[in-house]
Amino acid sequence: MKLTAKENALNAPVKEQEFSGKTQNVVEVINPAGNGPFVLVCEHASNFIPEEYRNLGLGKKALNSHIAWDPGAIEIARSLSELLDAPLVASKVSRLIYDCNRPPTVKSAVAERSENYDIKGNTNLSKDKLDERAEKYYFPFRNALSECLGSHTRRVGSSIMVTIHTFTPVFQGRTRTIELGVLHDRDSRMADGLLRALAETGEKKVARNQPYGPRDGVTHTLKEHGSKRGIANVMIEIRNDLVANAEQQAEISSLLHSAITSAAGNLNARLG
Numbered sequence: 001m002k003l004t005a006k007e008n009a010l011n012a013p014v015k016e017q018e019f020s021g022k023t024q025n026v027v028e029v030i031n032p033a034g035n036g037p038f039v040l041v042c043e044h045a046s047n048f049i050p051e052e053y054r055n056l057g058l059g060k061k062a063l064n065s066h067i068a069w070d071p072g073a074i075e076i077a078r079s080l081s082e083l084l085d086a087p088l089v090a091s092k093v094s095r096l097i098y099d100c101n102r103p104p105t106v107k108s109a110v111a112e113r114s115e116n117y118d119i120k121g122n123t124n125l126s127k128d129k130l131d132e133r134a135e136k137y138y139f140p141f142r143n144a145l146s147e148c149l150g151s152h153t154r155r156v157g158s159s160i161m162v163t164i165h166t167f168t169p170v171f172q173g174r175t176r177t178i179e180l181g182v183l184h185d186r187d188s189r190m191a192d193g194l195l196r197a198l199a200e201t202g203e204k205k206v207a208r209n210q211p212y213g214p215r216d217g218v219t220h221t222l223k224e225h226g227s228k229r230g231i232a233n234v235m236i237e238i239r240n241d242l243v244a245n246a247e248q249q250a251e252i253s254s255l256l257h258s259a260i261t262s263a264a265g266n267l268n269a270r271l272g
Helices: 005-011 051-057 073-084 127-156 189-201 220-229 246-271
Strands: 027-030 038-042 088-091 160-167 180-183 206-208 233-239
Touching: 027 127, 038 073, 038 127, 073 088, 073 160, 073 246, 088 127, 127 220, 160 220, 160 246, 180 189, 189 206, 189 233, 189 246, 220 233, 233 246
Parallel strands: 038 088, 038 160, 160 233, 180 206
Antiparallel strands: 027 088, 180 233
């Protein structure tokens, strides 16, 4: 079967090179020379929408809400980058422009509706417009992450990828009692260890593949950059009312730092 140009681009291997960590317009790499065993990812770090899109027809309330980004995620990711001495790859554009945790082959990459909001600026876009979004926002992010992982692996010897997200305490009228979600696709090695470490603390209500899981299409980054490389990977979801201020962010960062370190130590012991 003949692939489209977009599918060929998606499946093409990225040429790896030493990554400089320079900041680009749509993706940022923080602490690119970090020598810890982890590479961190924050796909929904920003609610910034370039001026040309005229806020996609949305008001300030919508653009400051969870539909546009993951509030608190970048603060946790930055803190963990420092605590773990880990490179961090973060998107600098709202997921409403392009969701970097989705491949260009799925409609949800450029959502026409999110929760209770119709995204007028994303409605009925032509194939050319969708391809343009992917070229401008997805592929630079994908390439930066791939290059960062390649550089990190050559420098450190192996990598463990951890992606950081937050979720709302109430979704479509339903209260969520879960406080931390530990998500994985087929590779559950790091998730298993992280769930054990968090359960031992007893500090938060933790669940596997909640409030989202592979069935919801949220594991693209894990599969594309973790499983394809054969490196351990995990996605962490934090309820965003637990990271609403600096004090809470420091508490959650400390908890996750200890749990991630413990899980990685047990993983390395088993592999050794």
